[in-house]
Amino acid sequence: MSHVRWNPMLGEWVIVTPKRASRPFQKKDHQCPFCPGQEETKGDWRVLTLENRFPALSPDVGPVPLDGDIVMEAPAFGICKVIITSPEHDNQIENMPDEQLELIMKEYLRVFKELDKTKGIEYVFQFENRGKAIGVSLNHPHAQVYAMPFIPPRISREITQARKIWEREDECMVCQIIENEQKSATSRIIKKSENFISVVPFFARLPYEVHIYPLSHASSLAELEGQLLELGRMIQDIARRYDAVFDENAYIMAFHTRPSSGTHPYWHFHIEFYPPWRDKSRIKYLGGVETGSFTYTNDSSPEEIAKELQEAL
Numbered sequence: 142m143s144h145v146r147w148n149p150m151l152g153e154w155v156i157v158t159p160k161r162a163s164r165p166f167q168k169k170d171h172q173c174p175f176c177p178g179q180e181e182t183k184g185d186w187r188v189l190t191l192e193n194r195f196p197a198l199s200p201d202v203g204p205v206p207l208d209g210d211i212v213m214e215a216p217a218f219g220i221c222k223v224i225i226t227s228p229e230h231d232n233q234i235e236n237m238p239d240e241q242l243e244l245i246m247k248e249y250l251r252v253f254k255e256l257d258k259t260k261g262i263e264y265v266f267q268f269e270n271r272g273k274a275i276g277v278s279l280n281h282p283h284a285q286v287y288a289m290p291f292i293p294p295r296i297s298r299e300i301t302q303a304r305k306i307w308e309r310e311d312e313c314m315v316c317q318i319i320e321n322e323q324k325s326a327t328s329r330i331i332k333k334s335e336n337f338i339s340v341v342p343f344f345a346r347l348p349y350e351v352h353i354y355p356l357s358h359a360s361s362l363a364e365l366e367g368q369l370l371e372l373g374r375m376i377q378d379i380a381r382r383y384d385a386v387f388d389e390n391a392y393i394m395a396f397h398t399r400p401s402s403g404t405h406p407y408w409h410f411h412i413e414f415y416p417p418w419r420d421k422s423r424i425k426y427l428g429g430v431e432t433g434s435f436t437y438t439n440d441s442s443p444e445e446i447a448k449e450l451q452e453a454l
């Protein structure tokens with residue numbers, strides 16, 4: 142049975158899911174379980190959210206108050222969902238019309254709101270794994286949601302940093318980052334729309350890392366309700382640029398929202414993209430320095446990569 146174990150060396154939870162290793166990988170396209178008319182997907186839809194059939198976290202075990210000092214192991218409480226973002230198997234986001242983009246973004250928001258208020262959930266993590274290069278088992282366009290019983294470590298670190306600046310300077314870290322990127326002499330800005338900006342950040346750890354920031358100080362998708370299509374178009378724009386640059390499109394897209402409980406005035410919602418490529422066809426492997434010491438060596442210049450992505454379309 143899935144459970145979480147406390148790693149005291151790193152001060153973080155590990156989700157242990159022994160039986161997920163045997164989950165099926167797609168063999169032939171016609172067996173795709175996400176295409177309409179299959180056992181779970183049935184009828185007519187444009188966007189469909191399903192329970193993950195091989196969840197790392199399960200709602201059935203009930204919330205467990207997690208505290209690394211007392212609880213060292215607990216059932217893996219949480220909710221995992223899959224958002225199928227198109228009924229068409231090969232219709233990637235690059236080619237989707239506005240109508241579909243808006244439906245997808247509205248579904249992200251609906252699922253976020255639903256899980257965000259679920260008892261025992263501390264963080265709703267929405268993300269997309271795309272492409273064989275990062276080991277995606279199904280080609281059919283889909284995103285995932287993990288509603289977690291704890292705040293994940295990467296978010297915790299961002300919270301610590303954002304809080305420090307909020308308390309010391311009475312200012313938002315991401316608002317400052319946006320301001321700095323806008324007045325920087327070398328533009329790392331990929332695209333600016335009325336309410337959003339996408340950039341290769343000054344401090345990128347990965348060669349093709351891109352962030353999308355709302356220009357307004359919003360802490361979650363719930364505050365961006367009127368701008369969802371515009372945000373969908375920004376995501377599509379990045380996917381198109383990656384598609385033009387890489388031999389094979391692949392990336393991880395992560396929504397960084399505020400935690401579910403408490404108030405988080407310092408938090409500024411954003412989306413981060415982590416493609417696995419170091420250039421158009423070579424993988425950027427995480428080696429000894431990255432994995433063994435958590436220090437990233439970015440062997441390309443964020444300014445040059447920004448230029449490449451700016452000129453890609």
Ligand SMILES: [Zn+2]
Nearest residue numbers: 173176230281
């Ligand atoms: Zn399919």
Ligand SMILES: [Zn+2]
Nearest residue numbers: 313316358409
């Ligand atoms: Zn802000």
Ligand SMILES: [Zn+2]
Nearest residue numbers: 299397411413
């Ligand atoms: Zn972030």
